Amino acid sequence: MEQSITDFLSGLSKSITQGFIERGGIGNSIEEGIKKSRKKLFITAVAISLAATGFFLTFWGIASAIDAMFTMHGLGFVLTGLIGILAGALVYKR
Numbered sequence: 001m002e003q004s005i006t007d008f009l010s011g012l013s014k015s016i017t018q019g020f021i022e023r024g025g026i027g028n029s030i031e032e033g034i035k036k037s038r039k040k041l042f043i044t045a046v047a048i049s050l051a052a053t054g055f056f057l058t059f060w061g062i063a064s065a066i067d068a069m070f071t072m073h074g075l076g077f078v079l080t081g082l083i084g085i086l087a088g089a090l091v092y093k094r
Helices: 002-023 026-070 075-093
Strands: none
16 A cells, blocks of 8 residues: 555656656756756755764773673673663763
8 A cells, every 4th residue: 555655656756757758948947957856865865864873882892802701691782782772862962
């Protein structure tokens, strides 16, 4: 059902855009705007995923080092996770 709704909305937006293109120059700017916004959204999503991966690997490395230094059997991961949660809460508050 979700796919049919998505297909309907996609077809509707394409037909509206095509109608604007046939009637005048307004459609060209709309079509270009849609392409630019899709490109910006994709670049933003890639940047966020790379940053999240970097933070995850950094926390993983810190937790592994704490575990290796103190032989805590996983407690380093818990401590690092708690630090991450607190940091996330502080960022969210702002």
